[in-house]
Amino acid sequence: MDEILVAKLIATSAKQIFMFLVILAVVSAAIVAFIIYTMTLNKVREIAVLKLIGARNRTISAMILQQALGLGAIGFVVGKTAATLWAPIFPKYVLLLPGDAVLGALLVLVICALASIVAIRAALRVDPATAIGG
Numbered sequence: 717m718d719e720i721l722v723a724k725l726i727a728t729s730a731k732q733i734f735m736f737l738v739i740l741a742v743v744s745a746a747i748v749a750f751i752i753y754t755m756t757l758n759k760v761r762e763i764a765v766l767k768l769i770g771a772r773n774r775t776i777s778a779m780i781l782q783q784a785l786g787l788g789a790i791g792f793v794v795g796k797t798a799a800t801l802w803a804p805i806f807p808k809y810v811l812l813l814p815g816d817a818v819l820g821a822l823l824v825l826v827i828c829a830l831a832s833i834v835a836i837r838a839a840l841r842v843d844p845a846t847a848i849g850g
Contacts, residue, residue, distance in 0.1 A: 741827060749831035752784045756835040763839050764847035777836045781829060788828030792821050 756763070766776060796817060812820075 741823070745827045745831045748784065748787065748828050749834050751787065752780065752832050752835040753838060755783065756780060756839050760842055761847060763842045764844050767842065767844040768847045773840050776839050780836050780839055781832050784828040784832035784835070785825055788824045792824045
């Protein structure tokens with residue numbers, strides 16, 4: 717009987733952690749999308765100048781994607797380092813295996829890449845005449 721109760725407790729805890737991770741991923745994607753979008757809108761003139769001198773849309777898209785991936789990588793490294801250093805201080809913590817950490821890093825990069833799509837679309841709609849005040 718005790719084994720059944722323990723198994724059910726573990727299954728319930730696993731479902732709760734999974735739902736927490738899903739919510740965390742959605743919120744993180746929204747935050748990254750807003751940050752990248754805002755940073756892109758602040759650089760409208762620079763993007764217009766790039767278009768004016770003949771930069772391809774692929775180049776501009778790659779720059780924004782690179783910025784989003786860099787933001788995600790820095791965020792993951794800071795978060796993983798903080799979690800590793802502070803985990804022993806807390807009475808309960810979730811063990812993060814190396815394979816799970818790699819999977820988490822890949823998931824963060826995918827989320828950041830998807831979140832950058834909105835900013836890329838905004839950047840590709842910039843009119844080159846904006847660079848000369850038009």
